[in-house]
Amino acid sequence: MTPIITATELASESAGPRPPVLLDVRWQLGGPPGRPAYEAGHLPGAVYVDLDSELAGPPGAGGRHPLPDVAAFGAAMRRAGVSGSSPVVAYDGGQGWAAARAWWLLRWTGHEDVRVLDGGLAAWDRPLTTEIPAPEPGDFAPAPGALPLLDADGAAALARSGLLLDARAAERYRGDVEPIDRVGGHIPGAVSAPTTENVTPGATTFLPAGDLTARFKRLGASDAPEIGVYCGSGVSGAHEVLALEIAGIRAALYAGSWSEWSADPTRPVATGPDPDSR
Template identity: 45%
Template sequence: MAAVLPTPLISAEALRARLGTDAWPVLLDCSFDLMDTAAGERAWAMQHLPGAHCAHLDRDLSGPKTARGALDGGRHPLPDRDTLAATLGRWGIGPDTPVVAYDAQGGPFAARAWWLLRWMGHRAVAVLDGGLAAWQAAGGPLESAAPTTPVRPPYPASGPAMPTVNAQRLLQGAGDLVVVDARAGERFRGEVEPLDARAGHIPGARHRFFKDNLAPDGRFLPPEALRAAFGRHGVAPTQVVHQCGSGVTACHNLLAMEAAGLHGAALYPGSWSEWSADPARPVARG
């Protein structure tokens, strides 16, 4: 099953064709609202794709904040790998399990789940292109029942399988790297800052709002359009570091690059929430 799962994106039609077969994947409903952190779970309880687990951004897809708060890991630190391995096992995910993540917000939270599974070494994971809306448009059924996926042992992860970059690496001089910020333009330019300590962006960072990866119907742009967009940076994919507010929507840009065939870009997990929390770090505006 795992070998034939379309990745990193799967269409609603392709997913629906698996309904009722042995090829039905483990589904993760990652819907979330940063301003109402219980909203996604409430929506999941009302209706979700058949068998979908609720993957909560704060509880399941992030680690707890440290005593130093945003200074150490930002608003959504990466989860401890052993804890995440146990969570994946609780959802019934093993190395041979196909997994599809989705949300109702254009894909940023599903992309975070996708990246975390890839980080754990799991390759048979895709994001539902167009999310919940695309599934409903394709006539896919919804249910409110709790999932019954058999629990498995903790995921047998090895070392991190996706590259990351920390603030120290960026501070020491990143002339060989291109930092790409996924936040909305007004936040990148420093005109507003509703969530973090200071407004602005990492000096030298370039801007790619994650929603620009989507067509008007909420599905990802064709691979050739994404290749053109990210190719404008003029560097190899392995020289690109993605960041956002807290390491979540940056995963949308990472997913877009993967869908475009541009492999090897890194994530700065702490992102702007970590960077801006330290007054000694430089900030650019405009």
């Protein structure tokens, strides 16, 4: 099953005998909050899910968006109506990062039928609603481990034994700027692979699968025994893992990402355009 769905396909499935559970995960780094936008208009039947409080734990040593407590995440998904057997579609305002985070967490915790609306809300050309649904609680029971996950030491090792992709903007990878975290640069050995290059220029829809396959091949995916991804805090990195999945490539996510790595002054930092530049 492809991990993305078009607006046309979603409209058809929503009118069918087995409509998917819809998760509205609108979020932007630094705000504004997504809830007011959701209340102003959302896909019919969609339930709002807050990334900061339901798809992440409290910020701290584990990064700005560490993984949520599994029990709390399961409760949030059941509140939204998610069951183990129900198809789920997540969408956000269009960037795709937040929806990909929801997709990754559900897949990581064992849900097998999860997709992201390609292009997000911007791709939806049908009426919205302000009606807040009250879905029947679902029965989803999270079981972590269905997708590969890296910690800091695992990411450092994979950068040497396989291919570790840095999904942040190239200038942050190089260390030219660092607007958020303690220090700029990248994990030594990591390869720059901005997640913005996974989508159609000027749009928010993913490149065709063949184009994504070619992109990751150029980055070294064909020769790597294992592939990992990190970003700033595990959100845009999930979007890169999703892009790799579209290309038929399984990759691990370093959820703590640069916000965890850079918070520890004992961890090495590389700067410049090359994986091991200083």
